[in-house]
Amino acid sequence: MRRVRRAELARDAVVVAPFLLNKLLVAGECVGRIIEVEAYMAFDPASHAFRGMTNRNAVMFGPAGHLYVYFTYGMHHCANIVTGTAGDGQAVLLRAVEPLAGVDVMVARRGRPGNIADGPGKLCQAFAIDLGSNGTDLCRPGPVGLFDDGVAPPATPVSSRRIGISVGIDTPWRWTVSGSS
């Protein structure tokens, strides 16, 4: 099981997003297989980076392979993986993972059994990812990592429209592993 290399993430978000399917998100004892992602490109009206760099989205403009975490709706965190070249302002939103290890811990954090990581907010709660993890380098040993266990992403990833946004809904930049929602 090898760590995902920075060079693999230093490509456009629309390329990296399907590449990330079936990769493993690891945080402490918790492991999950990525099954749903969305790409947010530069000059993408739905992207946090669209209006330029601010304190909140600064990590998006840094080098690829870092975690961009933001707080939204007054109660949820969402996790993104920075892609492209530094300065681009690109990222891939992690929307869902299949829990593989540390399920007990995730259920305890969630406070309820079942459907513990099938949404961007739930995923962050289950993996204890919050603003304290913002900027973490996933390509170096640390509290959060991204690994490849040799399971290839789907040969023909399923793409569809992104969710929860009101602009940029024309671009099919959401990818799922076939069989998951």
Added chain:
DNA sequence: AGAGTGATGGGCT
């Protein structure tokens, strides 16, 4: 299965 809605707080115009 799907639509409607309240919770709740930081970010930005």
Added chain:
DNA sequence: GCCCATCACTCTT
């Protein structure tokens, strides 16, 4: 002061 890259609960088909 309004807008969310959400979730869970309720009520309706």
